[in-house]
Amino acid sequence: MLPIKSQAPAFDLESAQGASHSFPSGQNTLICFIKEDCPTCKLIVPILEQLHQKQLLILAIGQTKDGNDRLIKEFDLTMPILDDSDLKVSFAYDIDTVPTLVKTLPSGNIEAQLIGFVKEEWQALLDTELADLDDGIAWTTLPDWRPGCGSLSVDPIIADRLRAEAENSPLRARKIEVAPADDEFEFMFDQGFSDGLPLVPPTPERVLRMLAGTSREPQDIVAILPPNLAQTTVEKVAINAVMAGCKPDYLPVVIAALEAACTDEFNAHGVMSTTMGASPVMVVNGPIRDRIGMNSTLGALGQGNRANATIGRAVRLALRNMGGAKPGGTERSTLGNPMKFTMCFAESEERSTWEPLHVERGFAATDSVVTLFGMTSGPVLIVDQTSVASEQLASSMAMSLLSVHHPKSYMGSDTLLVVCPEHLDTLQRDGEMSKKQLRRLIQDSLAQPLKQLAQDEKSGVGIAAETLAKMDATRQNKLVTKFPRDEDIHIVVAGSDAGKFSGAFHGWATGSIGTISVSRKIEE
């Protein structure tokens, strides 16, 4: 309900009898919100009719068209019943319960409000209104009190639409009317909004519900999305999150991921446009994983979990729709890859013996964090069901990582190694092996003298013969590592307890020349 003494909202409504009624009218007015299927409303309608006949200005506002007609017929009313079937006036008056009687002064200010029916309150109010006139109401036949019913304007299905349409709606995005003869799903495909899969229509109601997932203001700028360099508001992110199928609880993760993507370090422009076909791989850490039901165990990198699937998709849709990263436009991937639909998962921190990714990167364990990696392929499976010693498995994993980009391509990429629980157990069986030790073992295992990487008749990938010829023997025999730095082997734990199958995502151009992984705290 609105505060006493505040200005009551103005309105123009038509009565069921066909006349127009405006408020304010410069007189004392009794505005009463009613609904035909509410027994308490039916109790007070005859009272309103009596007051109308006593020349009081009564504006009875009915919430359904059919109901208004039935009331007029049932009670043989001469009092007009105003049609508020679109519920905008009920919403503007913040009505929770019908009947609600609002008494306003000639200025239009609210003097009193009565909710439901409390006989004493009604009698007192009408005594003042009618002064010494007999109200003609048989008060003794009426009950002392009756509770009201819920106003239609707070029905959960209707209330979101009313909020979206209200004058103070927080929504600013362009509204697109989809003609009745158009199928809205086909329409969205035709407009180029889709990644190729059906989208949830971003109706104003759904977008408002999505915005409830964040404490940020709808018009806050989240990021400048490349390649169009579009200023992207929380509202626009929410629209794309609705289309992706997100729940409101996921929105803070999507927002943080887009902030991470649109940094100079991550270089979303390059990641999205390269012919190599890179895409953001998102890893979520911290308490939000459980709160929103993310999957970090069985099948974590696959389908079947709504949060994993739709958060990744929402980020991609925002980059597509706001940033303009569309295949054939600025997105020029030769083959593309399925990660361009979505790739987001949670780390299995509870199963890991290592400190989780976000703690390793300087965040508190209690923080929720999303980390983005620009990856070109994966997860490439590391199938090793027979290594039994820790170092044996580490070097076996290294052999699989030799294929990152190409076995003769060195010092150019990073990798995201997703260690499965059974492999983790094997790595730890001969004593604790830290992430740092694992990285070194992999680098040592793959290190080769420069001359071994020369181009030859079997591969044009490698160091050109003329370049090698200019090097002295010491230089030619210098060992080079597969990855530029040990830290370019990113390690997380995920997957089910059964199966000796880890996975590796292969990077793009690593470092300031291309992309650097970025972590962002998720602000809820």
Next chain:
Amino acid sequence: MSTILDPTDERVPVARQPTPRPMTITGSVALLDISKPRGNILLDQFEARLKERLPGVNFNRYAKPTFTKPAPDDLRQEIRARNDYVIEALAD
């Protein structure tokens, strides 16, 4: 009528894309008269000329009950079900 919010940066106007125009015409063509005066005469001429040029194509004639209202659903569905193309005589 449903309403959705624009997910893009709003640089491009929202528009329905026209159906791609084919290079050849086969199958059936609907000739729809919206019932404005002389629309039927225009369509008679079209039909005669088109039959000369496209001997293998069927032509089906339709008319809206009145030009003041959208075509009834049944008529739209019938045109869609039985034809590959529509030529509509719009006005007098």
